Amino acid sequence: MRFRGPKGSWWKFAILAPAALALTGCSGAYPESVFNPAGPVAADQLSLITLSFWLMMLVFAVVLALGIYAIVKFRARRGDDRKPSNFNNSPLLEALWILIPFIIIAVLAYVTVEDNFLISTNPPPQKSLQVDVIGHQFWWEFDYPSLGIVTANELHIPAGEKVNLHITSADVIHSFWIPRLAGKIDALPGYMNFMWIEAYKPGVYPGECAEFCGTGHADMRMRVIAETPAAFDAWVNQMKHPTSGDTALEKKGMADFATLTCATCHTIAGTPYTGKVGPNLTGLGLRQGIAADTLTNTPGHLAEWLHDPQAVKPGALMPNLGLSGSDIKALVAYLESLK
Amino acid sequence: MAAIAEPLGRARSRTYPQSGLLSYLTTVDHKKIGHVYIAASLFFFGVGGTEAFLMRLQLIRPGNTFISAATFNQLFTMHGTTMIFLAVMPFFIGFINSVVPLQIGARDVAFPRMNALSLWLFILGGLFLNSSWFLGGAPNAGWFNYAPISATAYNPGPGIDFYDLGLQLAGLGTLMTGVNFIATIVNMRAPGMSFMRMPLFTWTTLVTSVLILFAFPPLTVNLFLLMFDRLLGANFFNVTHGGNVLLWQNLFWIFGHPEVYILVLPAFGIFSEVFPTFSGKSLFGYDTMVWSIVAIGFLSFMVWTHHMFAVGMGPWVNSVFAITSMLIAVPTGVKIFNWIFTMWGGRVRFTTAQLFAVGFIPIFVIGGMTGVMLAAAPADLQFNNSYFVVAHMHYVMIGGSLFGILAGLHYWWPKITGKLMNETLGRWHFWLVFIGMNVVFMPMHFLGLLGMPRRVFTYSASLGPAVPILNQISTFGVVILIAGFLFLLWNIIWSFRRGEVAGPDPWDARTLEWSIPSPVPEYNFAAIPLVRGRDAWWVEKTEGNGELVAAKIPGAHNERGIHMPSPSWLPFVMALGLFVAAYGAIFGALPVIIVGLGTAVFCIYGFIVDNDKGYHVMPHGAVGEVGDK
Numbered sequence: 001m002r003f004r005g006p007k008g009s010w011w012k013f014a015i016l017a018p019a020a021l022a023l024t025g026c027s028g029a030y031p032e033s034v035f036n037p038a039g040p041v042a043a044d045q046l047s048l049i050t051l052s053f054w055l056m057m058l059v060f061a062v063v064l065a066l067g068i069y070a071i072v073k074f075r076a077r078r079g080d081d082r083k084p085s086n087f088n089n090s091p092l093l094e095a096l097w098i099l100i101p102f103i104i105i106a107v108l109a110y111v112t113v114e115d116n117f118l119i120s121t122n123p124p125p126q127k128s129l130q131v132d133v134i135g136h137q138f139w140w141e142f143d144y145p146s147l148g149i150v151t152a153n154e155l156h157i158p159a160g161e162k163v164n165l166h167i168t169s170a171d172v173i174h175s176f177w178i179p180r181l182a183g184k185i186d187a188l189p190g191y192m193n194f195m196w197i198e199a200y201k202p203g204v205y206p207g208e209c210a211e212f213c214g215t216g217h218a219d220m221r222m223r224v225i226a227e228t229p230a231a232f233d234a235w236v237n238q239m240k241h242p243t244s245g246d247t248a249l250e251k252k253g254m255a256d257f258a259t260l261t262c263a264t265c266h267t268i269a270g271t272p273y274t275g276k277v278g279p280n281l282t283g284l285g286l287r288q289g290i291a292a293d294t295l296t297n298t299p300g301h302l303a304e305w306l307h308d309p310q311a312v313k314p315g316a317l318m319p320n321l322g323l324s325g326s327d328i329k330a331l332v333a334y335l336e337s338l339k
Numbered sequence: 340m341a342a343i344a345e346p347l348g349r350a351r352s353r354t355y356p357q358s359g360l361l362s363y364l365t366t367v368d369h370k371k372i373g374h375v376y377i378a379a380s381l382f383f384f385g386v387g388g389t390e391a392f393l394m395r396l397q398l399i400r401p402g403n404t405f406i407s408a409a410t411f412n413q414l415f416t417m418h419g420t421t422m423i424f425l426a427v428m429p430f431f432i433g434f435i436n437s438v439v440p441l442q443i444g445a446r447d448v449a450f451p452r453m454n455a456l457s458l459w460l461f462i463l464g465g466l467f468l469n470s471s472w473f474l475g476g477a478p479n480a481g482w483f484n485y486a487p488i489s490a491t492a493y494n495p496g497p498g499i500d501f502y503d504l505g506l507q508l509a510g511l512g513t514l515m516t517g518v519n520f521i522a523t524i525v526n527m528r529a530p531g532m533s534f535m536r537m538p539l540f541t542w543t544t545l546v547t548s549v550l551i552l553f554a555f556p557p558l559t560v561n562l563f564l565l566m567f568d569r570l571l572g573a574n575f576f577n578v579t580h581g582g583n584v585l586l587w588q589n590l591f592w593i594f595g596h597p598e599v600y601i602l603v604l605p606a607f608g609i610f611s612e613v614f615p616t617f618s619g620k621s622l623f624g625y626d627t628m629v630w631s632i633v634a635i636g637f638l639s640f641m642v643w644t645h646h647m648f649a650v651g652m653g654p655w656v657n658s659v660f661a662i663t664s665m666l667i668a669v670p671t672g673v674k675i676f677n678w679i680f681t682m683w684g685g686r687v688r689f690t691t692a693q694l695f696a697v698g699f700i701p702i703f704v705i706g707g708m709t710g711v712m713l714a715a716a717p718a719d720l721q722f723n724n725s726y727f728v729v730a731h732m733h734y735v736m737i738g739g740s741l742f743g744i745l746a747g748l749h750y751w752w753p754k755i756t757g758k759l760m761n762e763t764l765g766r767w768h769f770w771l772v773f774i775g776m777n778v779v780f781m782p783m784h785f786l787g788l789l790g791m792p793r794r795v796f797t798y799s800a801s802l803g804p805a806v807p808i809l810n811q812i813s814t815f816g817v818v819i820l821i822a823g824f825l826f827l828l829w830n831i832i833w834s835f836r837r838g839e840v841a842g843p844d845p846w847d848a849r850t851l852e853w854s855i856p857s858p859v860p861e862y863n864f865a866a867i868p869l870v871r872g873r874d875a876w877w878v879e880k881t882e883g884n885g886e887l888v889a890a891k892i893p894g895a896h897n898e899r900g901i902h903m904p905s906p907s908w909l910p911f912v913m914a915l916g917l918f919v920a921a922y923g924a925i926f927g928a929l930p931v932i933i934v935g936l937g938t939a940v941f942c943i944y945g946f947i948v949d950n951d952k953g954y955h956v957m958p959h960g961a962v963g964e965v966g967d968k
Binding site for chain 1: 356373407408409412480481485487493503578582583584585618619620621622623624625626627649650652653654657658659664665666668669670673675676677679680681682683684685686687688689700701704705708709712713714715716717718719720721722723724725768788789790792793795796797798802803804805951
């Protein structure tokens with residue numbers, strides 16, 4: 001089902017919310033829904049959420065039933081001069097509501113501990129791809145040490161395989177969250193964290209930084225692109241042999257990249273540009289999004305971003321270089337030609 | 340109250356204002372101090388609520404530009420900090436001050452002047468923190484202010500310093516309140532008031548005070564470390580110089596989790612007074628109620644890393660802390676069932692206070708259930724830092740703490756002011772708040788699970804079509820909540836202008852504070868009572884002759900009347916000195932620091948040399964026999 005959007009009949013939605021969520025949760029309209037896992041870790045976490053939810057509903061039902069009975073049955077009515085009873089303790093009842101919650105907790109604790117070890121057991125490093133994830137204000141760096149590839153904000157992985165992630169931060173604390181693949185793990189400066197993810201099927205799985213990291217936090221997004229092994233290999237190959245366009249405009253853009261100081265901060269593989277402050281732009285033309293996935297990657301959006309980064313993404317650390325229209329045109333042409 | 344004040348020694352009492360606004364600056368009377376706490380908390384509650392409303396307006400649609408990212412970050416930081424440190428906690432301290440000495444049959448707290456110092460440190464600390472809005476920007480790193488986003492390198496403005504020193508001031512006051520009430524409750528109970536006869540609100544105050552005593556020092560240490568880093572160039576949290584960012588998190592949550600129970604145990608105490616009073620029955624399972632409070636207090640120090648499941652502590656640590664966190668549900672569940680069974684067989688009168696107590700149960704149970712779900716560490720990795728957590732903590736903090744505050748406010752209002760509130764307005768207030776809070780916070784559970792992280796000034800429409808709608812519903816709920824609180828304001832004004840005189844015991848209640856006039860005379864009890872059972876006042880009403888029996892205390896009776904401590908300017912001036920010194924520290928003005936700290940040291944010296952002889956008050960209409968006649 002489709003909703004007419006914010007100005008439509010929201011009240012109908014309010015009534016239908018639970019059913020609607022259940023329906024749409026599976027239709028792909030919710031790319032970051034925990035209800036719609038696309039990998040074994042998230043699936044495991046969802047089953048624990050479901051178990052704990054129903055256990056708790058059981059408790060809630062008992063509390064509600066007793067509470068409603070008590071307030072209906074024992075409320076003071078007009079002309080009612082009952083004398084309240086002296087029923088003010090019962091070892092049996094009290095033992096009961098110590099013991100039964102204890103049993104419920106024990107069940108949940110058992111499954112919790114089991115899952116804790118399951119999701120913390122990383123696959124053997126020699127058999128799986130390793131990606132180093134480095135959080136920056138306000139973008140994500142992805143390094144493939146075994147492949148010699150560095151990229152940003154779009155994590156390519158082969159579908160159906162476990163991928164080892166080594167996660168840290170270059171500045172403040174961030175948190176890596178791809179809801180449909182796995183829960184969070186923090187990116188901490190001075191620490192290396194580990195997690196593994198797997199996507200059952202090829203697809204695009206967006207996520208975002210989940211630990212407040214400064215002004216640009218809300219726009220620190222990313223996506224995981226899971227591909228068939230063949231497509232993944234093709235992407236790796238392309239990243240290892242980067243190309244750029246050779247029209248006059250694209251060539252001007254490439255020269256401008258140095259003269260306009262872009263190269264101070266950005267690296268582009270296969271060129272002399274090796275700045276280390278901002279995201280690596282190798283293969284930018286292949287990416288689906290720009291500005292930490294806040295905008296789709298189109299020449300128009302890229303021009304908008306180059307014109308005034310802070311307007312697109314408040315708090316962005318890329319300075320507004322005051323680029324002229326013709327500079328921007330050349331840079332966009334060059335950057336979009338990076339494949 | 341009409342009482343004859345007879346000064347002793349130097350005619351000190353005449354040099355101090357006896358009534359009016361100025362008298363509040365010098366008072367050491369626990370009741371007046373309590374009233375200032377309550378009034379100031381109401382003010383800060385309004386400030387924190389306004390901040391919340393502005394945030395909800397910004398989030399009404401994706402990509403909204405009503406509030407900038409930088410301002411939004413200040414708003415959510417100040418909303419959390421204000422609500423926790425300046426609204427909820429001091430509101431409870433206000434009730435504790437107003438009621439606990441009365442419940443145990445005492446004349447005042449153990450250290451009346453230190454009590455006044457606590458009050459002024461809280462108020463000036465709160466004003467100091469909020470003055471940051473006008474002096475270079477409010478703190479903007481969230482209420483738990485993680486390192487290193489709070490470090491000068493990432494946060495050069497003075498906001499974080501205001502957070503640091505403001506909480507240091509207010510926290511010092513809270514710490515002294517904890518010491519004061521432990522001393523008061525342990526030492527100053529009237530004869531016959533054994534521990535297992537104490538009213539539950541007094542019990543929760545005792546356990547809360549112990550939590551304060553052990554939980555606040557880690558915060559104090561943490562704030563000092565941060566101050567050293569920011570103002571003196573130390574590197575405790577600076578990774579590039581060997582510092583450690585998890586040091587802050589561990590110290591903060593060793594404070595922060597007990598703090599959650601500091602915010603909710605007094606509410607448990609209030610509900611344990613309200614349910615029996617309006618059911619006409621004594622509390623069900625008194626002993627298990629007491630032991631469950633103690634168990635919760637103990638366990639609250641064993642669970643702090645459940646705030647840190649995502650920092651990568653490994654499966655062993657996460658498992659241990661998951662289990663201890665889940666265990667807290669057991670004593671909490673015991674309390675819920677005991678409250679329900681307090682109504683069982685009773686004659687339940689639905690006054691406004693009782694409505695809040697009953698309404699608390701489903702809301703708090705929902706908050707508790709999501710709490711157990713969050714304790715399941717692998718599941719928490721999905722919930723953590725999402726709107727699900729925002730929903731959870733507001734169900735706990737509103738359903739538990741705020742409903743406790745509102746129940747307590749309506750319950751003790753006649754005792755504090757001597758006038759009744761309007762029950763019709765009270766019912767409107769309750770229903771609007773009850774419905775409003777669910778409309779605001781229920782959708783947030785779903786928002787979190789659809790991928791919306793907390794602390795974002797905006798969100799992407801790509802999260803899905805329900806996300807903007809759920810956000811709109813939530814914002815709409817705030818309007819209902821505001822309407823509810825307007826009814827409270829109306830009721831307060833109505834009560835002052837037209838409220839009926841309450842008399843000493845309008846609710847036919849059970850504990851000692853209801854045995855004395857409303858408002859309570861400055862000496863509290865004309866004669867220290869002898870406590871002859873649990874629910875001490877109920878025992879006298881049902882088994883005695885409806886009057887307190889005076890305890891036989893040698894030397895308690897003096898023909899000149901009741902001995903009272905003198906008012907003093909020292910606490911206020913000392914707090915003011917520290918307040919001024921804190922500004923000096925932030926703006927690097929050494930002379931200001933010296934003047935401020937010098938004033939404070941001078942006042943400490945004043946406390947030592949000032950041999951206060953106090954003064955005597957003649958009680959009117961003394962109750963019962965005076966002991967050593």
